[in-house]
Amino acid sequence: MARTNRRLTRGARYRRYTGGPDPLAPPVDLSEALDAIGEDVMAGYSPERAMREFLRRGSSERSGLDDLARRVAERRRELTSRHNLDGTLQQAKELLDRAVLAERKQLARDVDLDEDYRALAEMQLDSLPPSVGAAVSELGDYRWQSAQAREDFEAIKDLLGRELLDQRFAGMKQALENATDADRAEMQRMLDDLNELLAAHRRGEDTSERFAEFMAEHGRYFPESPGSVEELIDNLAQRAAAAQRMRNSMTQEQRDELDVLAQQAFGSPDLMASLGRLDGELRALRPGEDWAGSSRMDGEQGLGLGDGTGVFQDIADLDQLTEQLAQSYGGSQLGDIDLETLARQLGQDAVVDVRALQHIEQALRDSGTLRRAPDGQLRLTPKAMRRLGRTLLRDVAGQISGRTGARDVRRAGAAGDLSGATREWSFGDTEPWDVTRTVTNAVTRTAAAGRATAGGVRIEIGDVEVQETEARTQACVALLVDTSFSMALEGRWLPMKRTALALHTLVSSRFRGDDLQLIGFGRYAEAMEIEQLVGLDVGYDKGTNLHHGLLLANRHFRRHPRAQPVLLVVTDGEPTSHLEPDGEVWFDYPPDPLTIARTVRELDVSMRLGARTTFFRLGEDPSLAQFVASMARRVDGTVVAPELDELGAAVVDSYLGARVPGRWGDDMGAGDLFGDVERWGDSRRWGESGRWAG
Structure with missing residues (x-):
């Protein structure tokens, strides 16, 4: 029998698997693709276009369609410059x-x-x-x-x-x-x-x-x-x-x-x-x-009729691949790429790159991160929004904590009463241990391993569970973001969306008792869901209607009378429009005194409702700086002038400081929130000019 087995083994032949997707291939990692697509969507691309742009650029490990098209063009240029007829x-x-x-x-x-x-x-x-x-x-x-x-x-x-x-x-x-x-x-x-x-x-x-x-x-x-x-x-x-x-x-x-x-x-x-x-x-x-x-053909190497015909066939193949890789015709898809021709012209490594892109595209469509809306367009699903929001929030945490590598926000109201729930300990947690659950885990693990417990039980890191707590304070938050054309013109459109998504992710995942409303204000103001704001296209209508935005914010505050109102305003321009009593918009530039008066009056309403107000001033316009400073003094608020890449951290910091009055002083931060033994107050300061220093 042993000799028979050796003969069978000696005659075995192994070939490339051709029965479909490789069953042993690791799952497709979509994290890089989702982050890139989310960034492009916030920049104004449709999800469909954003996905295609990622496929064109490729990933950090695989070439994209543009790089393959470049190699095809180089191959064609080589053929025509080397030969003559x-x-x-x-x-x-x-x-x-x-x-x-x-x-x-x-x-x-x-x-x-x-x-x-x-x-x-x-x-x-x-x-x-x-x-x-x-x-x-x-x-x-x-x-x-x-x-x-x-x-x-x-x-x-x-x-x-x-x-x-x-x-x-x-x-x-x-x-x-x-x-x-x-x-x-x-x-x-x-x-x-x-x-x-x-x-x-x-x-x-x-x-x-x-x-x-x-x-x-x-x-x-x-x-x-x-x-x-x-x-x-x-x-x-x-x-x-x-x-x-x-x-x-x-x-x-x-x-x-x-x-x-x-x-x-x-x-x-x-x-x-x-x-x-x-x-x-x-x-x-x-x-x-x-x-x-x-x-x-103007090269030096002469071609015979037969060889020349083969070269012209190669050129035709390359031209066809160029069109397929461009994906610019109606109904184009990655499945259109002729992999046999690609392997013949560029080698098997190019086929591997295209197959990887095909798997990523299919995984994006099958993973629940993209869905087909009734209008036929692709949309980011809530799952994709949560994924993108967690990534942005992790970046914000790194800025606020003053060091890279800060772990993800996992705290659920560390400053409050016990909720009765427990969870496994993670590095940086400062919540009290649940001793009963911790010891029980250690005993169960020891017994499962077949070891006696008479001599005592050794607790390991994986056994530790901590108690979660409820927040003592509920906040009612209104984030007003300027959606006027100047925000896009000055490159502030994407940071604004990133900020809104990071704050939305923090509130919805860590402070579920808080109520956040996102309000975009351009010529009109509008309360928006996060998906709507993230996918918002640039508008070309003139107007910065902060008055209308404050009206909507105050309506939001009144619906939550027992919560602490928090008003956060991100803008790069003075108010240039307001709502008339009949609902029509009045616009004038320079700002009309009536527009300023109505905006100030509505801000006074916010103050009477108890709102803690912070203005985030973008840009160096002296008129805007003067206006925002006077508005902040009027309501005992704060003005912050962050750099664009620090806007998200500044807004989150301001929200956390405003939602728990008296909890953190000037030198205390949200280290508890991020589960860090450090206090972010030790790693950042508010400058005298109100400029946030990360």
Whole structure:
């Protein structure tokens, strides 16, 4: 039995798995894709476009479509700059020169030759036209005295025949090397049968049986083994069209030379006639092929007709890949990319990159992070919004804590009463231990391991559970964000959205008792869900209607009379519009005194409702700075002028400081919230100018 097993093992063969997705492949990591897509969505892209942009850029580990397209363009440029189309003509010229030289030597050596004939032969050789084709035609009836010269001259005819066939049937040049007359006759018979088959198919006749007979007799000339007459026509038409594009790319002089030489192929014009008929049938059957294209070839390496046709096929493949990788046509998708052609032109590593992008795209659609809305457009799902929000909040935590690597916010009201719930301890937690749960976990683990507990139980980190607490204070928060055109014009659109999403994530995941309302104010103000704000496009209507935004904020505060109102205003401009009693918008610039008065009056209402107010001033406009400072003094609020990359941290910091009055002093921060033994008050200060220093 052992010997049998060894024999079976020795005969085993392992091949690439082709039964679908690799069952052993690790799950697709979507974190980088989701973060990139979320950033682009907040910048104003649709989720569909954002996903396509990520696929174009690629990931940190895989090339994107743009990089693959660049490699395709470089490959095409290499082909066209390396080669020229004189290869066959140069070979024919070399053979002709060698034949003429050998003949001259023979005429000089042959003392028995008739002098009149010698003189006539030398005169004919001396007067040969410079054109290779014309010279070969003129020497068609010449009686060669040199056997070597005759052999070289016949090689020209053989070369042309093999090259012409190699243009239509790849590999034929090598296959017919040293071919006999019988081989050439067999090739001519194949061409005649092929033309008859194609003509019958073009007339609409049933050619299935005829095709089978043709392949049984001539199949050796078609190594690709087409399975039907349609597949045969496709293969032949693609190569014939490439041959035509090569001809189109030649100069008129080159075409004329080859036309003359082609008539001498295999010593008669029959081959050229058969190939001409074949091209006509293929044009009629496949008019959609590119028969009129051309490419400039100005390199130094000469191409024969067959090799040149192969290069033009490669160029066609590369042009097709360029279109597929561009994904710019309607209904385009990654599945359109021809992976076999890609592997042939760029190698297997390019296929690996495309498959990785395909898996990412499919995983994004299947993972619940993107959904198709009723209008047919892709939308970020709440799951994706939560993922993006956690990432942004983690960045904010890193800024606030004054060090990178701060752990994710996991605290649920550390400053308050016990909630009765427990959870596993994580590094940085400062909540009290639940001793009963901790000891029980240690005993259970020890017993499960089969060890006795009589000698005591050793507590490990994984056994520890801590008690969660309820927050003592409920806050009612209104975040007003300026959505006027100037925010986008000055590059503040994306930081504004990032800030709103970070604060929304913090409130919805860690302070669920708080009520946050997001209000965007441009010409009008509008209360928005986070998905609406994140996907908001830039508006071009003029106006900064802070008055309307404060009206909505105060309405929000009144709905929560027992909560602490927190008013956060992010803006880069003075109010230039307000609501009239009839609901219409009044706009004027510079700001109208009436607009300022109504805005101030509504801010006074916020103060009477007990709101703790912070203005986040973006930009260095002196008029804005003066206006915001006076507004803050009026309501005993705060002005912060953060840099754009610190806006999120500044807003979150202000929210946390306002929601628990008296909890944190000037030198106390939200270290408890982030589960850090440090206090962020030790790592940041408010400057005298009100500028936030992270």
